[in-house]
Amino acid sequence: MVHDLTFESHPGKLLEEHIWGVHKGTLQSSSLPIAGLAALFHDLGKINPNFQNKLHGKSTGYGNHSYLSVIAWVNYALINMKDIMMEHGLKTQEEFSLFILQVAVLIGKHHQNLPNFEYAFTGSEELIRATEFAKENVCDLPISEFVNKTLKLDCVSFELKWGKQSNMFVSFLSKYQKKAWKQAPLKFFMDTQESFSALIEADKKDAGKNDSYFFNETIETNTKQLAINLTSTFDKFDQNLDISQLNILRTQIRFEAIEGVKKGLLNDERIFTLTAPTGAGKTFTMLSIADEIRKQKGNLGIIYSLPFLSITEQVQKIAEELLDDVMSVNSKTENERIRNAQQSYENNQSAENLTEILKEDFIQNTFDHPFIITTFVQFFESLVSNKNSTLLKLPNFKKRIFLIDEVQALPPRLYIFFSAWLDEFCRRNDSYAILSTATMPKLTIPIKDTDEDCRADLLFKDYTVPNELIDCKKYFAEDIFNRYEIKVLSDQQTNESLVNHILELDGSCLVILNTIADTKNLYNELIGKSENVLLLNTHFIPDDRTRIINQSQDLLKANQKVILISTQLIEAGVDIDFPIVYRDMCPLPSLIQSAGRCNRNNKLDKGQVYFFELVSDNGQSRAKLIYRNEGKRFLDFCRKEIPTSINENQLFDVQSKFFESIQQNLTIGEFKVLSSSKTDSISLQQNLTIGEFKADKDASINMVKCINNAEFESMGKFKLINNDIGDQVQYYILKNEMDECYEKLNKLLNELKLQTDYANSKRLKIKISDYIKKLSGRILNIRVNKYNKAQMPEPYQDEILGIKFISTNNYSSTEGLILDNIENCFL
Incomplete structure (x- = not known):
C-alpha cells in the first residue's frame, strides 16, 4: 500500500x-x-x-x-x-x-x-x-x-x-x-x-514558534557591562579618602579570592568555597569572582541564589546598579519585561504582541537570561526535580556560574549532598559554583558502614571537596572582625527577668527569640516601659517588615534608643547594626548569624551579645519547642562548647568543631520529617540527617538511594520547605475599605474562565500571576497546625487561588496578624 x-x-x-x-x-x-x-x-x-x-x-x-x-x-x-x-x-x-x-x-x-x-x-x-x-x-x-x-x-x-x-x-x-x-x-x-x-x-x-534564545542574544553585552561597572565601582571605593580599615580588609579578601579562583581554574576545579566573616563584602567579592571566571572561561551566565526573599531584594539592588537587565525570579518580584509586553498588548492587541508576552514568560520560566537572582527553593529543587515544568530550567543551568550565598541556610542534611551533586553537575555542564557563608559546613563525605545503596562515597566517586578561596582563619582573627563578645547568661530567663535585663541596659538592642508567640509576649511586656519598642516576625506583611527594619535603621542612625524584638527572619542578610543583641538558645550557626547584627560596622570597641535560655512559666525551655529530637544535639553543643564569655575571633575553631560533629553524625541521603504538630521549618532545617525526606505519613525517602535505583518520581517529591509540617494559609491584608484588589483579581479569573483560545488563556494566566506579585507586599504566608485552625480569622469574601482576603480589623501595623492562639502557628 x-x-x-x-x-x-x-x-x-x-x-x-x-x-x-x-x-x-x-x-x-x-x-x-x-x-x-x-x-x-x-x-x-x-x-x-x-x-x-x-x-x-x-x-x-x-x-x-x-x-x-x-x-x-x-x-x-x-x-x-x-x-x-x-x-x-x-x-x-x-x-x-x-x-x-x-x-x-x-x-x-x-x-x-x-x-x-x-x-x-x-x-x-x-x-x-x-x-x-x-x-x-x-x-x-x-x-x-x-x-x-x-x-x-x-x-x-x-x-x-x-x-x-x-x-x-x-x-x-x-x-x-x-x-x-x-x-x-x-x-x-x-x-x-x-x-x-x-x-x-x-x-x-x-x-510555540519560539526560535529565540535570549541568553545567547544578550550574554556578551551582560559580560562586558558587569566587568566595566565592577571596575568603576571599585575605583570609586579606592578613591574614597575616608577609607576604613574594614574596607581595606574587604579589598584584600576580594583580591585573595580572585587569585584563588585563578589557581583553581588552572587545575580545572569547578566548585569553590568562600568563607568570610559577616560584613566582609561577600556580595561584591562573589560578583568579582564570577567576573574573573568569565575572563578565563568566556561568556558564562550567572545564577545568584539565596535562601530568603529579603536577601534577594538586597542583591537585586546591587546588581541593578551594575547591570541594565537583571532577572529576579521569585514569588514576589514583578518581571518588568513581561509587564511591558502586557502593556504593549493592551495598546495593540495584535498576534505579534500576544506572542511576545508568551516569549517573555517562557524566558522567565526557563531561566533563559544571563543574570538570574533566585531563591534556594527555585535553584535546588530544579537540580533534582522530575517535574516537567521545573526541569524546563535545567538546559539553562549549562555554562553558568552559580553564586550560592548563605549556604548554611540549607538543612544540614543537604550540605554534603548538594556540594557533591554540584561538583558532578558542573563538570558535566561546563559550569562553576561558589558556596559562600560566614559559617561554612564541612563538605567531606564520611565513609559509613551502611547499605551500599545509601553510601554517598560510592555514588559520588569522583567528588572533590571544594577548595577554599581565601585564608579564612586569618581574617576571622583580625581585630576589625572581632566586633562583639558573647556573654552567656547563666540563669534561665523568664519573660520578666529578660525584661528587667533589657531595661537595665541603657541602649538600643535587638532581641531574637525562637517563636512568634515569644516575640509577641515580650513586646507586650516592654511596650510602654521603653521608647521605640518594635516587633518583627512573619505575622507582618512584607511591606511592614521592610518598614520596621528601615525604621529601626533610621532610629539607630539618629542615635535614638530602639528595642527591636524579632524572630530568626532577621538573622541572615539584613544589614542592620545594633550595639547589643540578645539571642535565645539556638544552634551555633544561628547564634553566629544573629551576632552578625551586633556592632556590624565596628563603630564600637566591643558590642555585647547575650546568649540565654528562655523558659516558660512552668520552667520549660522555649527552644525545645523548636529544636526537637536530633535538633536537641545542636543545643547541647552550644551549652557545652560556648563558655561564659567568648569573643568573635574565637568562634572560628568552635564552628569548625560544630560542623565536624555534624559531618560525623549524619547519614548522607537520609532525613526524617518529624510528625509532631508543633514542628516547624526551623527545626526541620536543623535536623541532623541529610537528604532524606518524608513522602507520606509512614515513608521516608533517601536521595542517594533514589539515584541508585532510578527513582525519579520519588526524588521529585523533595521540597526544601516541607509541606507536611502544617497547612499554609495565605492572607491578603486589605489597605482600607476602598481596596478593590479582590474585585480586580476576581474579574481576571472570570475572564480566564470564559476564554477558549490557548494563547489568550495563557496570557491571562500570566497577567493573574503578575497581579498576585503586585499584591505580594501585603500577603502573609503562614503555616498553622493542621489539627487546630479555630483561631484563624475568617475572610470577608470567598478565597481566590488560595488567598483569603481579610480586613484591617484582623491586622495591626505594629503587632501584625491578630490571632486568638498563636501557639498553633509556625515561624
Missing part, C-alpha cells in the same frame, strides 16, 4: 518540520544519543489518523500519540539492535535494554513527569490501549515508511506489533535493567534528566 506521508504535528505545521525543529533544539542543549533519538521519535504517534482528525476538530476514536511513539521506538530499536549497539557502544543485552527504556521513558512521558523506572510502564492502561490500537490498525500507521522516506533514517523497516498479546509488550518495557543501571547510576540519572529537559524545552519552543 502506498501512503500519503503528509502529516501535521499542530494545526498548519508539518510533522516533519516539527520533528526536525525539536531535534535541532534538543541537540542545542544535549549531545546525548538518548536525547537525539527521543526527539526524532517523540511525536511519531501523531501519524495516527485519529490524531490527524482531532487536529481539525473531528474526534474519531483513540487519538493519543505519546505511547504510540514509544511502540514505534521499541520496534525500531529491536529490529535495528545490532546497528544501535555498535553505534552507541552497548556491549550487553542489559545495556541495550536500558538504552531502550531510557529513550522510551523520554518519549512516553514528555508531556508528563519522569517516573520511577521500575514502574515506568507497569500496569499502564494507556500503553495497553496504544498497543491494542497499533495491532488492530497497523495498516493505517505508516510510521516505518515515514521514518525511512520522510525522515530518511537509514534503518531496517519495522512493524508496529508485539507478539500475540499486548501485555507482553508492557512486560518487556517493565523489566528494569538494574544490573546495567548500577554500573554508573549517577551518570544515567543525570543523563536522563538532561535529555528529558532538553527534549521538553525544544518541544515547547518549536510548538
Whole structure:
C-alpha cells in the first residue's frame, strides 16, 4: 500500500518540520544519543489518523500519540539492535535494554513527569490501549515508511506489533535493567534528566514558534557591562579618602579570592568555597569572582541564589546598579519585561504582541537570561526535580556560574549532598559554583558502614571537596572582625527577668527569640516601659517588615534608643547594626548569624551579645519547642562548647568543631520529617540527617538511594520547605475599605474562565500571576497546625487561588496578624 506521508504535528505545521525543529533544539542543549533519538521519535504517534482528525476538530476514536511513539521506538530499536549497539557502544543485552527504556521513558512521558523506572510502564492502561490500537490498525500507521522516506533514517523497516498479546509488550518495557543501571547510576540519572529537559524545552519552543534564545542574544553585552561597572565601582571605593580599615580588609579578601579562583581554574576545579566573616563584602567579592571566571572561561551566565526573599531584594539592588537587565525570579518580584509586553498588548492587541508576552514568560520560566537572582527553593529543587515544568530550567543551568550565598541556610542534611551533586553537575555542564557563608559546613563525605545503596562515597566517586578561596582563619582573627563578645547568661530567663535585663541596659538592642508567640509576649511586656519598642516576625506583611527594619535603621542612625524584638527572619542578610543583641538558645550557626547584627560596622570597641535560655512559666525551655529530637544535639553543643564569655575571633575553631560533629553524625541521603504538630521549618532545617525526606505519613525517602535505583518520581517529591509540617494559609491584608484588589483579581479569573483560545488563556494566566506579585507586599504566608485552625480569622469574601482576603480589623501595623492562639502557628 502506498501512503500519503503528509502529516501535521499542530494545526498548519508539518510533522516533519516539527520533528526536525525539536531535534535541532534538543541537540542545542544535549549531545546525548538518548536525547537525539527521543526527539526524532517523540511525536511519531501523531501519524495516527485519529490524531490527524482531532487536529481539525473531528474526534474519531483513540487519538493519543505519546505511547504510540514509544511502540514505534521499541520496534525500531529491536529490529535495528545490532546497528544501535555498535553505534552507541552497548556491549550487553542489559545495556541495550536500558538504552531502550531510557529513550522510551523520554518519549512516553514528555508531556508528563519522569517516573520511577521500575514502574515506568507497569500496569499502564494507556500503553495497553496504544498497543491494542497499533495491532488492530497497523495498516493505517505508516510510521516505518515515514521514518525511512520522510525522515530518511537509514534503518531496517519495522512493524508496529508485539507478539500475540499486548501485555507482553508492557512486560518487556517493565523489566528494569538494574544490573546495567548500577554500573554508573549517577551518570544515567543525570543523563536522563538532561535529555528529558532538553527534549521538553525544544518541544515547547518549536510548538510555540519560539526560535529565540535570549541568553545567547544578550550574554556578551551582560559580560562586558558587569566587568566595566565592577571596575568603576571599585575605583570609586579606592578613591574614597575616608577609607576604613574594614574596607581595606574587604579589598584584600576580594583580591585573595580572585587569585584563588585563578589557581583553581588552572587545575580545572569547578566548585569553590568562600568563607568570610559577616560584613566582609561577600556580595561584591562573589560578583568579582564570577567576573574573573568569565575572563578565563568566556561568556558564562550567572545564577545568584539565596535562601530568603529579603536577601534577594538586597542583591537585586546591587546588581541593578551594575547591570541594565537583571532577572529576579521569585514569588514576589514583578518581571518588568513581561509587564511591558502586557502593556504593549493592551495598546495593540495584535498576534505579534500576544506572542511576545508568551516569549517573555517562557524566558522567565526557563531561566533563559544571563543574570538570574533566585531563591534556594527555585535553584535546588530544579537540580533534582522530575517535574516537567521545573526541569524546563535545567538546559539553562549549562555554562553558568552559580553564586550560592548563605549556604548554611540549607538543612544540614543537604550540605554534603548538594556540594557533591554540584561538583558532578558542573563538570558535566561546563559550569562553576561558589558556596559562600560566614559559617561554612564541612563538605567531606564520611565513609559509613551502611547499605551500599545509601553510601554517598560510592555514588559520588569522583567528588572533590571544594577548595577554599581565601585564608579564612586569618581574617576571622583580625581585630576589625572581632566586633562583639558573647556573654552567656547563666540563669534561665523568664519573660520578666529578660525584661528587667533589657531595661537595665541603657541602649538600643535587638532581641531574637525562637517563636512568634515569644516575640509577641515580650513586646507586650516592654511596650510602654521603653521608647521605640518594635516587633518583627512573619505575622507582618512584607511591606511592614521592610518598614520596621528601615525604621529601626533610621532610629539607630539618629542615635535614638530602639528595642527591636524579632524572630530568626532577621538573622541572615539584613544589614542592620545594633550595639547589643540578645539571642535565645539556638544552634551555633544561628547564634553566629544573629551576632552578625551586633556592632556590624565596628563603630564600637566591643558590642555585647547575650546568649540565654528562655523558659516558660512552668520552667520549660522555649527552644525545645523548636529544636526537637536530633535538633536537641545542636543545643547541647552550644551549652557545652560556648563558655561564659567568648569573643568573635574565637568562634572560628568552635564552628569548625560544630560542623565536624555534624559531618560525623549524619547519614548522607537520609532525613526524617518529624510528625509532631508543633514542628516547624526551623527545626526541620536543623535536623541532623541529610537528604532524606518524608513522602507520606509512614515513608521516608533517601536521595542517594533514589539515584541508585532510578527513582525519579520519588526524588521529585523533595521540597526544601516541607509541606507536611502544617497547612499554609495565605492572607491578603486589605489597605482600607476602598481596596478593590479582590474585585480586580476576581474579574481576571472570570475572564480566564470564559476564554477558549490557548494563547489568550495563557496570557491571562500570566497577567493573574503578575497581579498576585503586585499584591505580594501585603500577603502573609503562614503555616498553622493542621489539627487546630479555630483561631484563624475568617475572610470577608470567598478565597481566590488560595488567598483569603481579610480586613484591617484582623491586622495591626505594629503587632501584625491578630490571632486568638498563636501557639498553633509556625515561624
